[in-house]
Amino acid sequence: MKTALKMYLRKIIDKFSRIRQYFLRGHGQWFALFFNVINFTVITFYLLIQNLTIFPKIRFYMYFILFILTYFPIATFIGYLDYKKGTFAEEQRLVQQASPIWRELFFKLDRIEKNLEELKNELEQQKKS
Secondary structure, X not given: OHHHHHHHHHHHHHHHHHHHHHHHHHHHHHHHHHHXXXXXXXXXXXXHHOOOOOOOOOXXXXXXXXXXXXXXXXXXXXXXXXXXXXXXXXXXXXXXXXXHHHHHHHHHXXXXXXXXXXXXXXXXXXXXX
16 A cells, blocks of 8 residues: 555656656746846846937837847857857866766766777777788
């Protein structure tokens, strides 16, 4: 009786954990970005652009379109530079050193890579002989 109840409760906990994870992923990666962009454009338009006399005739929709057309390509380019030439690689090394799980995973991957190199060398030697 107790094991059936434990199994039933485990299924409920697992289901709610999965739903929670789906919610966090959807909220954190999609809605947060959407609301952040909307919030930023509204604040900058009404506090900055509308009060400047340099742009007296600009409307919010025009500012929003201009913002989207410039912000996303620039942010993507900066992300690319960070990924290729910035601190991304060092951040990954720090994560690898700090987390015992990642440290073990990368150790095993390095060992697999070394074994593959040894196998390639053995196959090349067998082809030569």
